[in-house]
Amino acid sequence: PIRSVAVLGGGISGLSTVYYLTRALPRHVPITIYESSKRLGGYIQSTQFVLPSADRNRGEDHVLFEHGPRTLRVSKRVSSVNIFDLIRRLNLIDDLILVPKQSAAAKNRYIFYDGKINMIPYSVTSMLQFYFSQPLFRGMLLEVLREPFRRNRPKAVVEANDESIGSFMTRRFGPRITERLISAAIHGIYAGDINVLSVKSILAYLWQRETTWGSVLPIWKRRTTLETKDPYSERHKEHLKALLEDNREFMDTLEGASIVSFRHGMQCLVDRLQEEVLKLGNVTVRYEDPVRHLENVVDGITVSSAMGAQTYSHVFSALPSRTLAELTEPPLAELLQKIPSVSVNVVNLFFNKPRLLPVTGFGYLLPKAVPREHNPERALGVVFDSDAVSRDHGEGAIPGSFQDSVDGTKLTVMLGGHWWNKEMPIKEHDKAIALARQLISRQIGVNETPVLAQATFQENCIPQYVVGHHANLRAIQEAVLAQFNGKLILTGASFLGVSVNDCVYNARIAVEDTVACNGKG
Ligand code: FAD
Incomplete structure (x- = not known):
């Protein structure tokens, strides 16, 4: 049984592990969180900056910067419905900012290519319109039409049972779509290199379509007809059904939304979770x-930390894999080290002039296809924060974020990611800001001096699911079981x-x- x-x-x-533990276990089971820093939340961090107001009557204004994640996706996926279930339980519904699917912030997403920002189509009509007007799409039609007739998976890929996203997409579509569109999307989520990331782990749906039909394109074939031997998918379906039933009314209000954020920043999710679990007394x-260090002992696992050693019947690790590797022995430690990560410098800028941008929308990404001389800053993308979570998403919307008391233009420039695997990362605050300003001046003509600027070097912040990640996860699971007899449980973004x-x-x-395996303590 679970005793501690x-x-x-x-x-x-x-934090969410602790939240679900407090719901599942009786109050007499003590739960201890070990955190190396002074605060909870990890990469979720929002800062409220105060600046003197131009309007004397107001005294001061405040502007919110996100140093990590800034939006949550709304979809019918179980993980999305689950987070809204959590948000409802934490009484955070009134704090949400919904971004409607029809708003410019949701529809207008761009890719920087051939010296300009190109809009990505959001409908069939826009696809036809943009195809001929945007250099990004030049020569792509033929690549799409050829896809169903391309050769099936080569023997080496079948044997390896995985492949890089770059190689898979080039096989299916050719280099243009891969290097201009797919690499940009992967920069936006993983800050990673399409030539090392795993298609099986990251684009499982496309990998499965090719396995089943030898092509990824037949969009008339529905997801449900895909063969799946994964017992988890059945369980997720049941979870999803129950979650949708419990949250019917709330999910109806989210129906037209594409993403959400919070008025007081993502930090409020962390703060409310923390408040909720700490009030119970056993946390x-x-x-x-x-x-x-972690050591398997007869009655549990001994956790050695800076302040001493203590034994617990069960230990949940929500640490990055490379950190956990340092606390454990081989073979587990070696397997955990196979999951690399990349660093990003997040540069937040606020300009007190509204409407500084040439377009409205969520922001733009830089694909791999942009040569180094056109991206010497090694940028991954720019988020137009003041549009993305703006006050009014209707026609003629006024830019200016719900999160700030003053109208202005707020941007986030993401630098680095996999580019810094082969080059020195830019850690210095002022240098990162200078690079970000240089980039937006050249690419979107923003030459003003920001009234607020903050650069945050997020070291090893995004785990990379490289080719073979799937198989490595299985090996990790076996090693954990062998070395810790089911008393160590792994979770966290690394997996x-x-x-x-x-x-x-x-x-x-x-x-x-x-x-379920151990009883409730
Ligand atoms: P972490 O946040 O890394 O937490 C690990 C914790 O362990 C930290 O608090 C750390 O201090 C602590 N720790 C480390 N070592 C030790 C030790 N030895 N002992 C005790 N404690 C230790 N996701 C989205 O859904 N939407 C987004 O818009 C989005 N944008 C992102 C933008 C950026 C710049 C980044 C970096 C990520 C973004 N993500 C986004 C991804 C998402 O934010 C992260 O994957 C997620 O927050 C990771 O949470 P975690 O708890 O698994 O890990």
Whole structure:
């Protein structure tokens, strides 16, 4: 039975693990969170900046910067419905900012290519319109038409049972779509290199379509007809059904939304979770207490940290895989090290002039196809924050974020990611800001001086699911079982999904599985 629990890492994965544990276990089971820093939330961090107001009557204004994630996706996927279930339970519905599917922020997404920002189609009509007007799409039609007739999976790929996204997409569509569109999308989510990331782990749906039909394009063939031997998918379906039933009214209000954010920033998700779990009395947080070693002992696992050693019947690790590798022995440690990560410098800029941008929309991404001389800053993309979560999403919308008390233009420039695997990362605050300003001046003509600028170097912040990730996860699972007899449970962004939605849902699954196997303590 579960007698005592340690949760390692107080990011969103660790905090949601604790939340679901408190719901599943009786109050007498103590739960201890180990967190190496002074705060909970990990990469979720929002800062409210105060600046003197131009309007004397107001005194001061405030502007919110997100240093990590800024939006949550709304979809019918179980991880998305699950996070809204959590948001409802935490009484955060009134804090949400919904971005409608029909708004410019949701529809207008861009890719920088051939010296200009190109709009990505959002409907069949826009596809036809943009195809001829945007250089990004030049020569792509033939690549799409050829897809169903392309040769099926080569023997080497069948044997390896995985392939890089770059190689898969080039095989199916050719280099233009791969390097201009797919690499940009992957920069936006993983800050990663399409030539090392796994198609099986990241674009499982396309991989499965090719396995079943030898082509990814027959869009008239529905997802449900895909063969799936994954027992989890049945379970997810049941979860989804129950979650949709419990949240019917709330999900109806989200029906027209594509993404959401929070008026007080993503941080409020962390703050409310923290408040909720700490009020119960059986949860304690050990701040600034990094875990140094884990040892399997007869009655549990001994956690050695900066402040001492203590034994728990069960330990949930919500740490990045490379950190957990340092706390464990081979073979587990070696397998965990096979999951690399990339660093990003997040540069937030606020200009007190509204409507500085040449277009409205969510922002733009830079694909791999842009040569180095046109992207010497090594940027991945730019988010137009003041449009993306703006006050009014209707026709003629006024830019200016719901999150700020003053109208202006707010941008986030993401630098680095996989580009810095081969080059020195830019860690210096002022240098990162200078690069970001240089980029937006050249690419979108924003030459003003920002009234607020903040660069945050997020070291090793996005795990990379490289080719073979699937097989490595299985090996990790076996090694954990062999070395810790089922008492160590792994969750967190390093394994089964990097989005906040995935982190929360995977924490829930980890808790439910462990409680089902071990009893409630
Ligand atoms: P972490 O946040 O890394 O938490 C791990 C915790 O463990 C940290 O608090 C750390 O201090 C602690 N720790 C480390 N070592 C030790 C130790 N030895 N002992 C004890 N504690 C330790 N997702 C979205 O859904 N939408 C977005 O818009 C989005 N944008 C993103 C933008 C950026 C710049 C980044 C970096 C990520 C973004 N993501 C986004 C992804 C998502 O934010 C992360 O994947 C997620 O927050 C990771 O949470 P985690 O708890 O698994 O890990």
